[in-house]
Amino acid sequence: xxxxxxxxxxxxxxxxxxxxxxxxxxxxxxxxxxxxxxxxxxxxxxxxxxxxxxxxxxxxxxxxxxxxxxxxxxxxxxxxxxxxxxxxxxxxxxxxxxxxxxxxxxxxxxxxxxxxxxxxxxxxxxxxxxxxxxxxxxxxxxxxxxxxxxxxxxxxxxxxxxxxxxxxxxxxxxxxxxxxxxxxxxxxxxxxxxxxxxxxxxxxxxxxxxxxxxxxxxxxxxxxxxxxxxxxxxxxxxxxxxxxxxxxxxxxxxxxxxxxxxxxxxxxxxxxxxxxxxxxxxxxxxxxxxxxxxxxxxxxxxxxxxxxxxxxxxxxxxxxxxxxxxxxxxxxxxxxxxxxxxxxxxxxxxxxxxxxxxxxxxxxxxxxxxxxxxxxxxxxxxxxxxxxxxxxxxxxxxxxxxxxxxxxxxxxxxxxxxxxxxxxxxxxxxxxxxxxxxxxxxxxxxxxxxxxxxxxxxxxxxxxxxxxxxxxxxxxxxxxxxxxxxxxxxxxxxxxxxxxxxxxxxxxxxxxxxxxxxxxxxxxxxxxxxxxxxxxxxxxxxxxxxxxxxxxxxxxxxxxxxxxxxxxxxxxxxxxxxxxxxxxxxxxxxxxxxxxxxxxxxxxxxxxxxxxxxxxxxxxxxxxxxxxxxxxxxxxxxxxxxxxxxxxxxxxxxxxxxxxxxxxxxxxxxxxxxxxxxxxxxxxxxxxxxxxxxxxxx
Numbered sequence: 001x002x003x004x005x006x007x008x009x010x011x012x013x014x015x016x017x018x019x020x021x022x023x024x025x026x027x028x029x030x031x032x033x034x035x036x037x038x039x040x041x042x043x044x045x046x047x048x049x050x051x052x053x054x055x056x057x058x059x060x061x062x063x064x065x066x067x068x069x070x071x072x073x074x075x076x077x078x079x080x081x082x083x084x085x086x087x088x089x090x091x092x093x094x095x096x097x098x099x100x101x102x103x104x105x106x107x108x109x110x111x112x113x114x115x116x117x118x119x120x121x122x123x124x125x126x127x128x129x130x131x132x133x134x135x136x137x138x139x140x141x142x143x144x145x146x147x148x149x150x151x152x153x154x155x156x157x158x159x160x161x162x163x164x165x166x167x168x169x170x171x172x173x174x175x176x177x178x179x180x181x182x183x184x185x186x187x188x189x190x191x192x193x194x195x196x197x198x199x200x201x202x203x204x205x206x207x208x209x210x211x212x213x214x215x216x217x218x219x220x221x222x223x224x225x226x227x228x229x230x231x232x233x234x235x236x237x238x239x240x241x242x243x244x245x246x247x248x249x250x251x252x253x254x255x256x257x258x259x260x261x262x263x264x265x266x267x268x269x270x271x272x273x274x275x276x277x278x279x280x281x282x283x284x285x286x287x288x289x290x291x292x293x294x295x296x297x298x299x300x301x302x303x304x305x306x307x308x309x310x311x312x313x314x315x316x317x318x319x320x321x322x323x324x325x326x327x328x329x330x331x332x333x334x335x336x337x338x339x340x341x342x343x344x345x346x347x348x349x350x351x352x353x354x355x356x357x358x359x360x361x362x363x364x365x366x367x368x369x370x371x372x373x374x375x376x377x378x379x380x381x382x383x384x385x386x387x388x389x390x391x392x393x394x395x396x397x398x399x400x401x402x403x404x405x406x407x408x409x410x411x412x413x414x415x416x417x418x419x420x421x422x423x424x425x426x427x428x429x430x431x432x433x434x435x436x437x438x439x440x441x442x443x444x445x446x447x448x449x450x451x452x453x454x455x456x457x458x459x460x461x462x463x464x465x466x467x468x469x470x471x472x473x474x475x476x477x478x479x480x481x482x483x484x485x486x487x488x489x490x491x492x493x494x495x496x497x498x499x500x501x502x503x504x505x506x507x508x509x510x511x512x513x514x515x516x517x518x519x520x521x522x523x524x525x526x527x528x529x530x531x532x533x534x535x536x537x538x539x540x541x542x543x544x545x546x547x548x549x550x551x552x553x554x555x556x557x558x559x560x561x562x563x564x565x566x567x568x569x570x571x572x573x574x575x576x577x578x579x580x581x582x583x584x585x586x587x588x589x590x591x592x593x594x595x596x597x598x599x600x601x602x603x604x605x606x607x608x609x610x611x612x613x614x615x616x617x618x619x620x621x622x623x624x625x626x627x628x629x630x631x632x633x634x635x636x637x638x639x640x641x642x643x644x645x646x647x648x649x650x651x652x653x654x655x656x657x658x659x660x661x662x663x664x665x666x667x668x669x670x671x672x673x674x675x676x677x678x679x680x681x682x683x684x685x686x687x688x689x690x691x692x693x694x695x696x697x698x
Contacts, residue, residue: 034666034667034668034669035089035666035667035668036050036051036052036665036666037086037087037088037665038050038084038085038086038663038664038665039085039086039087039133040085040132041083041085041129041131041132041185041186042083042255042257042320042442042661043444043620043663044323045258045259045322045323046255046320046321046322046323046442047322047324047444047445047447048443048445048618048619048620048621048661049444049445049446049447049621049622049623050620050621050622050623050664051622052622052623052624052665052666052671053622053623053624054666054669054670054671054695055624055626055664055671055673055695056624056625056626057624057625057626057642057649059695060626060640060649060650061649061650062695062696063640063650063652063673063693063694063695064693064694064695064696065691065693066106066108066672066692066693067106067107067692068108068655068689068690068691068692069101069108069689069691070688070689071095071096071099071101071688071689071690072688073095073096073097073099073123073688074096074656074678074679074680074686074687074688075096075123076513076686077125077512077520077522077680077686078096078097078123078125078126078680078686078688079096079125079126079127079659079680079681079686080094080095080096080656080659080660080677080678080679080686080687080688081127081128081129081130081616081617081659081660081676081678082094082095082129082130082131082660082676083129083660083661083662083663083676084130084662084663084674084675084676084690085130085131085132085133085663086105086663086665086674087133087151089667090102090103090104090105090111090151091103091104091105091108091665091674091690091692092130092131092133092138092151093130093131093676093690094126094128094130094131094140095688096125096126096678096680096686096688097117097124098116098117098126098128098142099113099114099115100113100114100116100138100140100149100154101113101114102138102151102154105665105672105692106667106668108690108692111154112153112154113154114149114156116140116142116143116145116147117142125680126184127184128141128184128185129184129186129440129660130185130186131186132186132187132188132194133151134189134194134216135216136150136151136152136157137149137150137151137157137160137216138150138151138154139186139187139189139194139216141168141183141184141186141196142182144167144168144169144179144180144181144182145165145167145168146161146165146166146183146194146196146214146219147160147164147165147166148160148165148216148219149164159217159218160218161218161219165219166214166219168181168182168183168196168198169181170221171212171221171224172207172208172210172224174207178205178207179207180200180207181198181200181207181209182198182199183196183197183198183199183253184199184253185197185199185254185255185256185320185440186255187255187256188257188258189216189258190258190260190263190296190297191296191297192215192216192217193213193214193215193216193222193223193296193297194213194214194215194216195211195212195213195214195256195258195265195296196211196212196214196256197209197211197251197252197253197254197256197267198210198211198212198252198253199251199253200248200249200251200253200273201248201273202248202249202271202273202274202275202525203248203273203274203527203553204246204247204248204273204274204280204552204553204554204555205245205246205248205552205553206246206247206248206249206272206273206274206553207248208226208228208244208247208248208249208251209227209228209248209249209250209251209252209253209269209270210224210225210226210227210228210251211224211225211227211252211256211265211292211299212225212299213296223298223299224299225292225294225299225300227251227252227269227287227288227292228243228244228248228250228272228287228288229244229286229287230244234286234301235286237283238284238285238286239281239283239285239286240280240281240282240283243280243281246280246552246553247272247273247280247281247285248272249270249271249272249273249275249288250269250270250271250285250287250288250289250290251269251270252267252268252269252270252292253316254268254270254317254318254319254320254440254442255319255320256320257320257321257322257323257336258296259323259350260296262350262351263295263296263297264293264294264295264296264350265293265294265296266291266292266293266294266320266321266336267290267291267292267294267320267321268290268291268292268317268318268319268320268321268338269287269288269289269290269292269316269317270288270289270316270317271288271289271308271311271313271315271316272285272288272311274558275311275312275313275314275559276312276313276314276423276463276465276559277312277369277371277372277423277465277555277556277557277558277559278310278311278312278372278373279371279372279373279555279556280555281310282310282373283310284306284309284310285309285310285311286304286306287304287306288306288308288311288316289306289307289308289311289315289316289317290304290306290307290317291304291305291307291317291321291336291338291346291348291353292304293336293350293353302353303352303353304353305346305348305353305355306379307338307340307344307346307379308378309375309377309378309379310373310374310375312368312372312374312422312423313342313420313423313430313434313463314341314430314434314463314562315340315341315342315430315434316341317338317340317341318339318340318341318436318438318439318440319338319339319438319439319440319441319442319443319618321336321337321338321348322336322337322338322442322443322444322445322452323335323336323350324336324347324445324447324450324452324586325447326347326356326450326586326587327450327587328356328587333349333350333356334350334351335347335348335349335350335356335586336348336350337445337452337586339387339437339438339443339452339454340437340438341432341433341434341436341437341438341439342386342390342419342432342437343386343387343388343389343390343432343437343438343456344380344381344386345381345384345387345452345454345584346359346381347381347384347586347589355381356589357381357382357383357384358381358382358383359379359380359381359382360379360380360381360382361377361378361379361380362377362378362379362380363376363377364376364377364378364420365418365420365421365422366422367422368422368423368424369422369423369424369465369557371556372422374422378420383589383590384584384585384589384591385590385591387437387438387454387456387580387582387584387591387594388432388436388437388456388458388580389431389432389458390419390431390432391418391419391421391431392412392417392418392429392431392460392574393417394409394412396575397409397412397573397574397575398567398571398572398573398574398575399575400567400569400571400608403568404567404568404571407567407568408565408567408573411565411573412429412573414426414427415427415428415429415462416428416429417429417431423463423464423465424464424465425464425465425466425557426464427463427464428463428464429460429461429462429565430462430463431458431459431460431461431565431574432457432458432460433457433459433460433562433564433565434461434463434562435457435459435461435614436456436457437456437457437458438454438455438456439455439457439616440616440618441455441615441616441617441618441660441661442618442661443618443619444618444620444621444627445586446621446623448623449585449643449644450585450586450587450588451584451585451586451592451621451643452583452584452586453581453582453583453584453619453621453627453629453643454581454582454618455579455580455581455582455597455615455618455619455629456579456580456581456582456615457578457579457614457615458572458574458577458578458579458580458612459564459565459572459578459614460564460565460573461562461563461564461565462562462563462564463559463562464476464559464560465557465558465559465560466557466558466559466560467543467556467558468543468554468555468556469541469542469543469544470531470532470534470535470540470541470542470543471535471541471543471544472543472560473528473531473535473558473560474486474536476560477521477524477532477560477561478495478532481518482494482495486536491517492517492518495536498536498537499536499537504530504533504534504537507532507533507536507537508529508530511524511529511532511533512524512529520683521561521563523561523562523563523564524560524561525559525562528558528559528560528561564682571600571603576596576611577596577597577610577611578598578611578612578613578614579596579597579612579613579614579615579632580594580595580596580597580612581594581595581597581619581629581641581646582594583643583646593646594646595641595646596610596611596612597612597613597615597629597631597632598611598612598613598615598631598632598633598634598635598637599611599612599613599632599634599635600613600634601634601635604635613632613633613634613635614632614633614634614681614682615631615632615633616631616657616659616681617629617630617631617658617659617660617661618631619631619661620661620662620663620664620673621643622643622664625642625643625644626640626641626643626649627640627642627643627646628640628641628662628664628673629641630654630658630659630660630662630675630677631657631658631659632657633657633659633679633682633684634657636653636654636655636656636658636677636679637651637652637653637654638651638652638653638654638658638662638675638691638693639651652693654675654677654687654689654691655677655687655689655691656677656678656679656680656684656685656687656688657677657678657679657680657681657685657687658676658677658678659678659679659680659681660675660676660677662674670694670695670697671694671695672692672693672694673692673693673694674690674691674692674693675690675691676689676690677689677690677691
C-alpha cells in the first residue's frame with residue numbers, strides 16, 4: 001500500500017495515509033505535507049479522524065476566524081447539514097437550498113456555484129449532507145437526480161447520464177408512479193463504481209431503499225442490493241409474501257462506509273415503512289435496521305447484523321458504521337462500530353460481523369394495538385454500557401419547578417413507556433427519542449487511544465396512534481383551539497372557509513411553522529400536514545372513503561405526528577443532561593468519560609447551566625488529542641475539547657447553530673477547521689454561513 005501511495009499526488013497521498021491510520025490503528029506516519037485534504041464525506045472510513053498536528057491542546061485557544069462564506073439563501077426553518085469536502089485547495093459544500101458551491105480553501109472566495117433547480121426551485125427545506133469529489137467531478141444528488149459536475153467549473157458533465165444527470169427513479173424495477181427516491185448523504189467511490197445510499201418516504205405504498213452502484217464515469221447502473229428481498233433471496237421469509245411490492249424504507253439514508261483494502265462497503269439501514277404500525281409487514285423485516293457488509297464490486301451480501309427486529313419505533317441506525325481497529329482479548333481486530341438512536345453501541349468484526357462483546361436477546365414488551373405483532377425479543381449488547389438513559393421512568397421527570405414537575409407527571413401517567421414499548425392509542429413515550437441518542441452526525445474514532453466519541457440527545461418523544469382519517473387528525477392537533485366544528489374561539493380564529501382565504505401551500509406553511517400564538521407542528525410530517533390542509537379546504541374526510549380504505553397499503557391507524565415530550569414552558573420533560581458528549585473505550589467496552597454538551601441560553605441566564613441541549617452534527621478528533629464539535633442547537637457554540645478528559649479548551653459562537661460535522665485540512669502548512677452553520681432545528685434560527693478557523697499567521 002505504501003508503494004502505491006508514494007506515486008499519488010501529495011493531497012491524495014495524505015488522504016491514503018490517513019485511511020491507513022484508521023484501518024490499521026497506526027499513528028506513526030511520515031510528516032504531513034504542506035497540503036492535506038479532507039477528500040471524503042465523514043473522513044476516511046467514516047472515522048472523522050485527522051493526523052494533522054498544527055493545532056494542539058497548547059495553542060487551540062488561539063484559534064480565530066480565517067474566513068467566512070455567506071450563501072445568503074437561508075429561510076425560516078431551513079437547514080445546512082453539509083460536511084465540507086476539501087480537495088486540492090477547494091472546499092465543496094451544499095447550501096440551504098441545495099446549491100453546490102466551490103470555495104477557495106484559503107480565502108473562502110466563491111469560485112463557482114451550481115443551482116440544480118435552474119433558479120426556479122421553491123424555498124423548500126433540504127436535509128442534505130454534502131457531496132462526493134472524485135477525479136474530475138463532483139457527484140451530488142438533488143431530488144430524484146444524481147448529478148455529475150466538473151469540479152473545476154461546476155458545469156454538468158455531458159457524458160454522465162443524460163446531460164449530466166441520472167434519474168434515480170429508473171433501474172429499481174418498480175412502477176414509475178410508486179417511486180420516490182433521492183439521497184440525503186453522498187455515496188462512496190470504489191474503483192469504477194459510485195455506490196449510493198437512498199432516501200425514501202416513510203408512507204405506504206413505499207419505495208424500498210435499495211443500495212445501488214453506478215459507473216462514476218457514465219452513470220450506468222451496475223448493481224443493486226435489494227434491502228427488501230425479492231422472492232428467492234436471503235431474508236425474503238422475514239416479510240409477508242411479495243412485501244417488496246408494498247413496503248418501503250430499509251434504506252441506508254445516513255450514508256455508506258468503504259474499506260478499500262477488503263473491498264467491502266458497509267451500510268446501516270433504516271426502519272421499514274410504515275414506521276410505527278407494522279401490520280402490513282409481520283416478521284423481523286430483514287434488511288431493515290441492519291449493519292450490512294456488501295461486496296463492493298458486486299453488491300452481494302457478505303454478512304449482516306440486525307439491531308432492531310420489526311422496528312415500530314423509528315429506531316433505525318442513524319449514522320454509517322465507523323471503521324475501527326481495537327485491541328480485544330490481546331489481539332488487534334479490525335471492526336466496525338455502530339452507535340444507535342437508543343444509546344447502545346455494537347462493535348462487530350469487520351470480516352465476519354460477529355460481535356466482539358456479548359449480545360443478549362431480551363424479552364420485549366407486547367400488548368400492541370390490534371393487528372400489530374412486535375418481536376418477542378430484541379438484541380442488547382452487554383458492553384459497552386449505554387451512553388444514554390433508556391426507558392423513561394418517574395424518577396427521571398423534570399424537577400425544574402414544582403409546577404413543571406406536576407404537569408409532566410400527570411401526562412406521564414396517562415401514557416405508556418419503557419424500552420421497546422409498542423406505540424399505542426393513548427400515547428407511548430420513546431426514550432431516547434426519534435432524534436437519538438446518537439444521530440446522523442456520526443462518531444469520531446481515535447486509533448491511538450481506541451476511544452469512540454459520540455454526541456447524544458436525551459429527550460423523550462411521544463408517538464400516538466389515531467384512526468386513519470382526517471377528522472381524527474384534525475381533532476388531535478387543532479380542535480382544542482379551533483373547536484371540533486372549526487368555528488373557532490376567542491383565542492383562535494374560525495377555520496370555516498379558510499380555503500377561500502389561503503392556498504393549500506399557505507395553509508401547510510402555517511401548520512408547519514406556526515404564526516402568532518399558534519405553535520408550529522413540523523413533526524406532523526408532510527403527509528399529515530397535507531391531509532389537514534385538504535380537510536380544511538374541502539371539508540371532506542378521505543379516510544372514510546371506501547375507495548381509500550381498499551387501496552394497497554391502507555392502515556387502520558396512523559401516527560398523529562411525533563413530538564418531543566416537553567414541560568409547560570417548552571423545556572424537555574426530563575432532568576438534565578439533555579445532550580451529552582461521550583468517550584467510549586472500544587478496547588475495554590467501557591465509557592471513559594461523559595459530559596453535558598451545550599446550554600439553553602434562557603436557562604443559563606437564570607443560573608441553570610451545564611444542562612446540555614439537543615444537538616445535531618458530529619465530532620472530529622485529531623492526533624493531537626482534540627475533539628472539535630459544534631452541533632448544539634441553541635447556544636450556537638463551536639468547541640474544542642481535550643480528547644482524554646472532555647475538558648473544554650476553546651469555544652466560539654457561530655452565526656447560526658453548526659448542525660453539521662466539521663472538517664479539518666491544511667493548505668501551505670496552515671491547518672484549518674471548517675464548519676457549516678445552518679441552524680433551523682427545533683425552532684432555532686436558520687443561517688447559511690460556512691466558517692473556517694485557523695491559528696494566527698505569525
